[in-house]
């Protein structure tokens with residue numbers, strides 16, 4: 001297989017404190033998505049990853065059979081503990097499970113100076129369900145996502161199902177993908193990435209980035225694999241890493257697209273269902 005090139009983010013210097021970032025997300029017991037995917041990408045992108053766990057899922061390659069949400073106050077305390085001592089230069093959210101956790105994360109982000117128009121950018125991956133269709137966010141949490149978290153996002157990264165739930169727009173082509181990006185920006189996100197991974201009609205997987213002014217299109221060849229568990233988390237984690245390293249949002253998305261493409265090229269089968277993308281591909285080249 002011809003592997004696509006990707007520019008790499010710098011590794012930490014020996015014995016120097018590395019760049020730090022935080023993921024606010026759920027645990028995947030199967031190890032393919034959630035905080036496990038985020039931490040692997042962060043490690044491979046020269047970033048020390050810190051964690052605020054929001055939920056513990058019971059999950060394997062076939063689906064999610066249940067989860068236990070963490071007390072919203074404990075989620076907030078994890079964020080405070082990390083920021084007050086270790087310090088971070090970017091953060092991302094993944095599975096947030098409930099409106100109470102979304103509200104707690106948004107309020108604590110404001111308290112700690114995390115989010116758009118602050119020195120600590122926030123990438124909001126509005127995870128609503130697993131790739132198998134199992135719910136990871138309560139139905140009544142969509143309002144909180146729209147009203148308190150998306151307006152804090154430096155970048156929001158929904159897939160097409162999440163776009164439909166958040167904006168009501170059914171993305172089927174370039175025009176509706178643009179309309180969805182405009183609506184997400186109008187909801188308060190500084191930048192919106194409308195991911196095209198689920199637009200299977202094309203031989204390209206095109207993500208569209210918009211900031212109210214300019215559209216950036218990121219067309220990459222579609223990779224033929226069913227082992228794509230964790231692709232969305234990995235994209236958002238890679239954006240977060242590049243932002244933590246001081247890259248601009250368009251540079252970060254460009255980097256992350258190359259990164260996730262490599263992770264998809266090196267994805268492997270696991271269990272009887274969908275295997276995970278492979279953020280450790282760098283160890284094999």
Ligand SMILES: Nc1ncnc2c1ncn2[C@@H]1O[C@H](COP(=O)(O)OP(=O)(O)OP(=O)(O)O)[C@@H](O)[C@H]1O
Pocket residue numbers: 033130131158159160195196197198205206207220221222223224225228229230231232233235257260261264
């Ligand atoms: N088959 C593929 N080939 C190339 N890129 C892909 C493919 N599938 C997804 N991507 C890319 O991977 C990233 C994640 O996209 P996707 O739309 O699958 O998000 P997601 O549904 O949140 O991911 P997941 O649910 O698998 O974690 C995007 O950058 C998308 O363009």
Ligand SMILES: Cc1ncc(COP(=O)(O)O)c(N)n1
Pocket residue numbers: 025026027028033034035057059094095127129130131132136228229230231232233
């Ligand atoms: C804890 C957690 N977070 C996120 C996802 C989404 O990943 P996918 O859409 O690949 O199932 C998941 N399944 N589990």
